[in-house]
Amino acid sequence: MKKKIYFIQPSYRDADGILLKGKRLYIVSLALPALSAAVPEDWEKDCCYEYFSDVNFDTDASVIGISSMGYEIFRGAEIADIFRAKGKTVIFGGHQPRLSPGFAAEHCDSVICGNPGKKEIRRILDDILAGNLKPQYDCVPDLNYELDYSVIDPKRIFLMPVVTGVGCKNNCGYCCLASIFKGKYYLRRQEHLLNELEYLSKRTHRIAFVDTNIYNNRVYLISLCKKMTERKFSFIWGAQCTIDIGDDPEALSLLRKAGCRVLFIGLESVEQQNLDYVHKNVLVEKFPEQIKKINDAGIKIAAFFIYGMDNDTINTAEEMADFINRYDISLPMINVLVPTPGSEVYQQLISENRLSMQSEVDFLKNNVTYNSSFNICLYKPLHMSPQEVEDGFIDLLRRLSDYKLLFRRSKSDSIFLSLFLFYMNYLFRREYLILRKRRARKDRSESGPIRSDVAGQ
Structure with missing residues (x-):
């Protein structure tokens, strides 16, 4: 061999x-x-x-x-x-x-x-x-060695990925990784990461931390930001984080000095009952002030939202759009709830006979929509039909896709960041137009041919 x-x-x-x-x-x-x-x-x-x-x-x-x-x-x-x-x-x-x-x-x-x-x-x-x-x-997670970045061509990647560790301190019910790590996380030694950043600094100025939550360990993050600032890296970067960093002005200041310009934050819902149901330990009433503090620190917010959760109704699309437009979310990232196999939500839907397929293997094998399920309802919601969820999702995108809103969300003190935000928001608008066209085509096919006795009316 x-x-x-x-x-x-x-x-x-x-x-x-x-x-x-x-x-x-x-x-x-x-x-x-x-x-x-x-x-x-x-x-x-x-x-x-x-x-x-x-x-x-x-x-x-x-x-x-x-x-x-x-x-x-x-x-x-x-x-x-x-x-x-x-x-x-x-x-x-x-x-x-x-x-x-x-x-x-x-x-x-x-x-x-x-x-x-x-x-x-x-x-x-x-x-x-x-x-x-x-x-x-x-295998126990182990990334305590320097990664081989020679396998990635930086000319093909807009944001070069880097990572401080794996896992997350939170245990959210919709998250497949929560079922793997169960509230645990494993940090890398900073010497490996800093050596990788030195290598990458000669090849790109754009990186993204792909950790599930860069705020897993406050002491580690503050130390890393100080070392990145001391080494005078010229990176412009973003990272996934939890909204509670909005209560930490020191961390926000150090993030900004180290080059952070965007935080990708999972807000998920503007309904507290939804967040409680999936064990997301945050308070909706604190979101506006936390968002303001992050924006005031010179860091933009790209916020993840889930549409179609159990306490959502036909009014949720309007409420969520109003929240996003009112509180300066620079990049909304929204999908219909995906019951990922292995997650707590998936198991809950299975136990309540609310999933489109009861066998996990059948779900993966036969449900081809799982490949592109961000806009497809694969379960039976409590307060809406699956069709109402999909229609409401398109309506939500419509409320966020006006060009005036795109330009407003894309404003920043950096030309690069403004272009990045506008491009990502434009992709958001394009998805809406594609879904609207697809829905119109589906409606026409379901309505059938026009009857001859009414064709001339």
Whole structure:
């Protein structure tokens, strides 16, 4: 057996079954840089981001490693089946295979759960050589080494991803990662991250921290911001965070000095009962003041919202749009509730017989809309029908897509940031126009042909 492994980050198919390909992406997963850096020196390795380049199905690698964050699991399964038919050993990793090991196991020789570090990768590869590969490996998260950024072409990535750690201190019911980490998080040693930032500073000025929550550990964040400022990095960057950072003026000031210009914050709902239901430990009544403090610190807010939660009604679209427009949310990022397999919400909907499919494997295999489910209602809401949720979602986008609102949300003290915000808001408007057109086409097809006895009326 040749000691060579081929890592693949699959693309995914859109709702029409077309495999998405392109030359540039907003951001990519850090799975391949992490895995590549963990491979022992006596093994050869290749990496492929399928969005940019075709998978080499004629590779001489004996082992194929496929990583799937979510949607890509379907395309990953296609790729895995092809390689297994060629006699290759296929291992499947990433968040979605860990959440859905039954589905992944049908298409691979082993499912890797967790974030394997150098020791775990060595153990897995040694087991392959010995013919003793286990069907599943449960790995403790380990990213305490420098990642291999040579596998990412900075010319193809708008924001280069970096990470301080994995996991989250919160345990939100809708979040698939909460079911994995259960309120725990694992931080990297700052020396590794700072060395990576030194490397990247010579190649790009735009980065994004892809942590689930960069505010997991306040002491760590403050220390990191001070060190980034001392090293005089010229990065403009953003990060995911929780709204409680709005109560921390020192952290906000240090974030701004270190180059942070956008925080991606999961507000999720403007209805307190919704937030209580999913164990999100925040207060809607504090949102306006927290948002103001973040904006006053010179940091823009990109806010995530979920539409169609159990306490939402046909009035929620108007209420949510009013909140976003009133309180200076620079970039609203909204989707219909996605009952991701493995999440608490998914299990709750299953137990109440409110999910469109009761079997997790059937849900993943047959429900092709899971590939693009941000605008599709896959469950039975309490106060609306699935159709009312989908119609309300389109109405919500309509209320936020006027060009005047786009320009207002995109204003900043940085030309680059203004252009970024306008572009992202424009994509938001484009999604609305696509959905509106698709809905009109569906309505026409459902209405049927015009009867001859009324055609002339």
